[in-house]
Amino acid sequence: xxxxxxxxxxxxxxxxxxxxxxxxxxxxxxxxxxxxxxxxxxxxxxxxxxxxxxxxxxxxxxxxxxxxxxxxxxxxxxxxxxxxxxxxxxxxxxxxxxxxxxxxxxxxxxxxxxxxxxxxxxxxxxxxxxxxxxxxxxxxxxxxxxxxxxxxxxxxxxxxxxxxxxxxxxxxxxxxxxxxxxxxxxxxxxxxxxxxxxxxxxxxxxxxxxxxxxxxxxxxxxxxxxxxxxxxxxxxxxxxxxxxxxxxxxxxxxxxxxxxxxxxxxxxxxxxxxxxxxxxxxxxxxxxxxxxxxxxxxxxxxxxxxxxxxxxxxxxxxxxxxxxxxxxxxxxxxxxxxxxxxxxxxxxxxxxxxxxxx
Amino acid sequence: xxxxxxxxxxxxxxxxxxxxxxxxxxxxxxxxxxxxxxxxxxxxxxxxxxxxxxxxxxxxxxxxxxxxxxxxxxxxxxxxxxxxxxxxxxxxxxxxxxxxxxxxxxxxxxxxxxxxxxxxxxxxxxxxxxxxxxxxxxxxxxxxxxxxxxxxxxxxxxxxxxxxxxxxxxxxxxxxxxxxxxxxxxxxxxxxxxxxxxxxxxxxxxxxxxxxxxxxxxxxxxxxxxxxxxxxxxxxxxxxxxxxxxxxxxxxxxxxxxxxxxxxxxxxxxxxxxxxxxxxxxxxxxxxxxxxxxxxxxxxxxxxxxxxxxxxxxxxxxxxxxxxxxxxxxxxxxxxxxxxxxxxxxxxxxxxxxxxxxxxxxxxxxxxxxxxxxxxxxxxxxxxxxxxxxxxxxxxxxxxxxxxxxxxxxxxxxxxxxxxxxxxxxxxxxxxxxxxxx
Numbered sequence: 001x002x003x004x005x006x007x008x009x010x011x012x013x014x015x016x017x018x019x020x021x022x023x024x025x026x027x028x029x030x031x032x033x034x035x036x037x038x039x040x041x042x043x044x045x046x047x048x049x050x051x052x053x054x055x056x057x058x059x060x061x062x063x064x065x066x067x068x069x070x071x072x073x074x075x076x077x078x079x080x081x082x083x084x085x086x087x088x089x090x091x092x093x094x095x096x097x098x099x100x101x102x103x104x105x106x107x108x109x110x111x112x113x114x115x116x117x118x119x120x121x122x123x124x125x126x127x128x129x130x131x132x133x134x135x136x137x138x139x140x141x142x143x144x145x146x147x148x149x150x151x152x153x154x155x156x157x158x159x160x161x162x163x164x165x166x167x168x169x170x171x172x173x174x175x176x177x178x179x180x181x182x183x184x185x186x187x188x189x190x191x192x193x194x195x196x197x198x199x200x201x202x203x204x205x206x207x208x209x210x211x212x213x214x215x216x217x218x219x220x221x222x223x224x225x226x227x228x229x230x231x232x233x234x235x236x237x238x239x240x241x242x243x244x245x246x247x248x249x250x251x252x253x254x255x256x257x258x259x260x261x262x263x264x265x266x267x268x269x270x271x272x273x274x275x276x277x278x279x280x281x282x283x284x285x286x287x288x289x290x291x292x293x294x295x296x297x298x299x300x301x302x303x304x305x306x307x308x309x310x311x312x313x314x315x316x317x318x319x320x321x322x323x324x325x326x327x328x329x330x331x332x333x334x335x336x337x338x339x340x341x342x343x344x345x346x347x348x349x350x351x352x353x354x355x356x357x358x
Numbered sequence: 359x360x361x362x363x364x365x366x367x368x369x370x371x372x373x374x375x376x377x378x379x380x381x382x383x384x385x386x387x388x389x390x391x392x393x394x395x396x397x398x399x400x401x402x403x404x405x406x407x408x409x410x411x412x413x414x415x416x417x418x419x420x421x422x423x424x425x426x427x428x429x430x431x432x433x434x435x436x437x438x439x440x441x442x443x444x445x446x447x448x449x450x451x452x453x454x455x456x457x458x459x460x461x462x463x464x465x466x467x468x469x470x471x472x473x474x475x476x477x478x479x480x481x482x483x484x485x486x487x488x489x490x491x492x493x494x495x496x497x498x499x500x501x502x503x504x505x506x507x508x509x510x511x512x513x514x515x516x517x518x519x520x521x522x523x524x525x526x527x528x529x530x531x532x533x534x535x536x537x538x539x540x541x542x543x544x545x546x547x548x549x550x551x552x553x554x555x556x557x558x559x560x561x562x563x564x565x566x567x568x569x570x571x572x573x574x575x576x577x578x579x580x581x582x583x584x585x586x587x588x589x590x591x592x593x594x595x596x597x598x599x600x601x602x603x604x605x606x607x608x609x610x611x612x613x614x615x616x617x618x619x620x621x622x623x624x625x626x627x628x629x630x631x632x633x634x635x636x637x638x639x640x641x642x643x644x645x646x647x648x649x650x651x652x653x654x655x656x657x658x659x660x661x662x663x664x665x666x667x668x669x670x671x672x673x674x675x676x677x678x679x680x681x682x683x684x685x686x687x688x689x690x691x692x693x694x695x696x697x698x699x700x701x702x703x704x705x706x707x708x709x710x711x712x713x714x715x716x717x718x719x720x721x722x723x724x725x726x727x728x729x730x731x732x733x734x735x736x737x738x739x740x741x742x743x744x745x746x747x748x749x750x751x752x753x754x755x756x757x758x759x760x761x762x763x764x765x766x767x768x769x770x771x772x773x774x775x776x777x778x779x780x781x782x783x784x785x786x787x788x789x790x791x792x793x794x795x796x
Binding site for chain 1 (some may be wrong): 396408409410411413414416417418419
């Protein structure tokens, strides 16, 4: 985990924007090899979008070959409603830059079949080759996208009921009328975010300080879904001083010192070069088969999480061979004894493997 | 609405593009404000585009992005009283083909002044002239393409049902009174005042008449039911008579203060209806801000009495755009001359003001200088307000989604006596039709 602390929100936003730009430039995207960017909405990333637009207008960056996937969208408000995330993205980003509309993906909160929409969204991400960089923000309760407290850390794109606190917080955008605030949303899952090759989260302001503390200094916890980032190979959190209010002085000093030392050594923590140029294959979870989960058939919460290592660039450790217990009959040395055993253990094994694979 | 009928493509985009143009870095007139916003227009449909929908639904990016460098992007100007321009007087009797050709020339010239739609105005004339000229002056929007220039929103007939004592320079001999609707039909011709069976709107969109003459006040509902706007003007109406006309459906006053009784403290006359009186809606009113017809302070008073009804008009004659000199003018039966000296027009052999030869943008600049109004207020007087008066709100005079993409790019130039607005570019139906040489 990298934690980058800047004096104020402006310089934190600027750091993130510049980081994204340098990532895209280094990636050198083409039509056949686009850079896939995950995008958030909300107040935290506003400054980042503003700076990205400025840099685009100054000719420093082109988004022509950037494919975007948004994190979430409300259910049940018109797409062009001023508070919809389609409108947010249009107003703050897409209308100002040269993103190709064919490259833009946002969940459709008015889809006739919301479940199918979610499954298709996951498929689209896969078809795009996975997400190179997922930018995110968090809520005061530490939610990433609309993965409210208690969301499964293995969750994928799905329909989500909003937490009462989030509805209250959002009511300011809907004339303070709780009845008008959408109560449901479509959102990518925690697992969807974690499968991105890199995750960058921007956290600004004192209101988010407790969430940051929970995610940095405490363990992985579904009540603070951002804490799942600890399991990602390349996470980076960028925050301002205000957001560090709940952190221990020691923690803040530690992360600052790392950045400082690295800079004096002329070395910055960077991604493995394969990731930076995007030549690596889509990270695969090591589970035998990933079934696209849905509402009716949710993925079982197993320790998959710990196996779900997208770190394909690391040498894959050879797995210890499975224990195959031999039979006492083999050791006894009485011929024909195995014939007496039915069914045949070898055949039994083959049959059971076949049934697992089915 | 005749104007909302889907019509033929307004232009054909070059190089197989989608015809979308995006304006950026501009101050767009929206309501009472100039807002920093992008504007998307479509030259094929000729409309302002809901950009977000074009992006998400049609997956479109604009063919061209135009950086206006912070200049003002205003809806195209609407002129409600124009007697002629660039040497052609609408009140002339000509061969139909020649008349049509002249109109086309005027439209192409006029659009360069920022006027993208207008009401060609015919002064008091003999019935024959109305019948020959009016068929060419009807609303042209559905048939017009961008290259045709300014479009007519329908004719304005200023007369001949005017009060002879307030005739201005109109010939007294041709003035008459109406006792019944048949008298109006007799004067203008039936096809010019009624919608035909195909639903094509009548040529006449507005009539200026004196409500106190004959049965005129009683005829107002007959006109408004046919979609014709009744405007009070060239009238001796008292406050009571004017109020009765408003109650009957009059919604406009033609060149307020000129050719009517002045405000008197015991009888406020026509001007009085701008006060919130008799519980009647307040009418719109035309103001000629040329420095001749009205004192600047009078304009300020009129504006402050009812800002939402304030419409700037030029009442310009065909001499606008021509050099100084004496010009022939058909006036009812006789032909007289109007002497042009700079912006002043005087009827030869008298001291009567004979209309103006000012352009609408000059009126806007004058209004800005004299009243200290804001730029949006001044621009509304030639865009949103006249559109509302004509019942064309949302279509003309604004740059809302779905409105006609008639636009003027304006730059501000500071002069010794205040701010001047200059027309840099004019766009009609989403296509650029004029660019100022610098």
